[in-house]
Amino acid sequence: MLVERMLPSAEAEELVALAHGLARSELKPIASQYEAEDRFPREKFRLLGKSGLLGLPYPERWGGGDVSYEVYLQVLEELAAAWMTVGVGLSVHTMSCYPLARFGRDEQRDEWLPAMLAGDLLGAYALSEPQAGSDAAALSARAVPDGADYLLSGTKAWITHAGQADFYTAMVRTSDDGRRGVSCLLIDASTPGLAFGAPERKMGLTGSPTAQLIFDGARVPAGRRLGAEGQGLKIALEALDSGRLGIAACAVGLAQAALDESLAYAAGRSQFGRPIIEFQGLEFLLADMAAGVESARATYLEAARRRDRGLPFHRQASIAKLVATDMAMRVTTDAVQVLGGAGYTRDFPVERYMREAKVPQIFEGTNQIQRMVIARALRRTLQNDGTLRNSGTLQNEG
């Protein structure tokens, strides 16, 4: 089903139409097979790069598309609807470009950003560690100054595109000063002393490798540090705010795909002499699925428009991620129910969608962490308003 969108310009409509057409003919037909064979579609990322889709929300000066988040996220949603691995991959790539685009010096941007945004180079983002997941500030992979370089040792974990990416935007510890002891490095994949763990054996998104990065005396020039020493965690969290919008858009795309499959199946399948789509039991299920998809889309677009206007969107990004990914889990589960026994088989894509919907509730901040972020932001709003007085009693104004 063609999603009805309100896009801001004719060019945006053509861009989304390009993404839709490309997704329909290049991604969707091979997705199930690649996922079954644990095959990463590197060549499809090259095609996306050639079409100008790997650098959309970044400045034209470095080869980006200068596109608003409102438009970029809808392109992302179209791609994720055809193939979640590609949607998530594009979102991760976009996030891995963020620290350089936002915090890099001009000479650093001039040197590396054009190839990253043109899609010649594929990116990965390395924050988590085996013992530092939700508690990111506990990370311990260490970078020790050595002449004009850093020498790296330690392990980053759960890295999307590990072994496939050309560069890794990694947070490493440069001092013991807790949250202020982390720095951000742009690491070339071919750096000696960087090795990759065996790919994780995952429930879904099997087309996209996830593995550990293992640093053992890897030498990274200090010129590849993005931002100031000690600024790394701030950079990482800021990148995650935008990344969470990407994940929200991917989840909406995935749920839309599950809804489309459900509608097609329910219209074509007859029981008791009628198409099952006419039975109220399914009507209400399908209506709730559509309501979930469309309200989650509205939620991420609202957050995106705030970002595009330069307004704070930290809380809204977490709400969008929470709402969209929980919705996608529910909608894909319901899609399996609509297809019945067929839905439980691998001859139809909805069981895969259901498996793929699980991890967005976990990565880029679990949905429990999102709730913490949202609650803390609410508390801060009250403090700023002066409404939160001693002992936390809320008082109504007026």
Place this chain on the structure above:
Amino acid sequence: MNIVVCVKQVPDTWAERKLKQGDATLDRESVDGLINELDEYAIEEALQIKEAHEGEVTVLTMGPQKASESIRKALSMGADKAVHLIDDALAGSDVLQTSYALAKVLENIGFDLIVLGAESTDARMGSMAAMLAERLSVPQLSLASKVEINGTAIKVNRQSEDGYWQVEAQLPAVISVVEKINEPRYPSFKGIMAAKKKPMQVMSCADAGIDTSLVGLANAATEVVDFTERPPRQAGTIVKDEGDGGNKAAEFLVTQKFI
């Protein structure tokens, strides 16, 4: 080299296509318009010829305002400029009249090579190349699955069911292409943005010197006398195999005159 690609906007082949009650013309309102699929191959071939031999690719279309979407798609793939022939007097023109109108524009804008898709997915006449060649007094090389250009000589593989002929001619010429010829490129986002700045000339019948008493539904040489909507799909015949399934299946095929 001055290459002109003629493109046509057609109803999305994924949607249900209908004729309008009343004048039996195509219902363009109820479905999305798309560039005719084979025309994308024509654009791709024109771009490849330009890339190999230099020159300029002009897109020409005839159709209502909506057809400008197809022009923009062609421009975003990389064509250099466009001409849109648009005039209410043209509505309902059949293939003979369309070839007359397009030929008039082509005489106006000039060409070394005209590239067409071999047929459209809506009318499927597959005769435009021949008609344009006749009206413009240039050779036609139709159903091309491969094109080679050497100076002013053009050589194509003309595809048939059994193989292909090699045919040659001198430019200027008209060619029509089949889908075997290439793999059309996707537009890029930069192409979409660049398309905005490319020249698009809008022409009326008067601009092109088209006699309006010769075009349009009322003056068409052909007429759709009647049409019937496709009947809804019927339930099939179920043959229950009670040891004589083979015979029953054969009997069914006999009643349907298959055997």
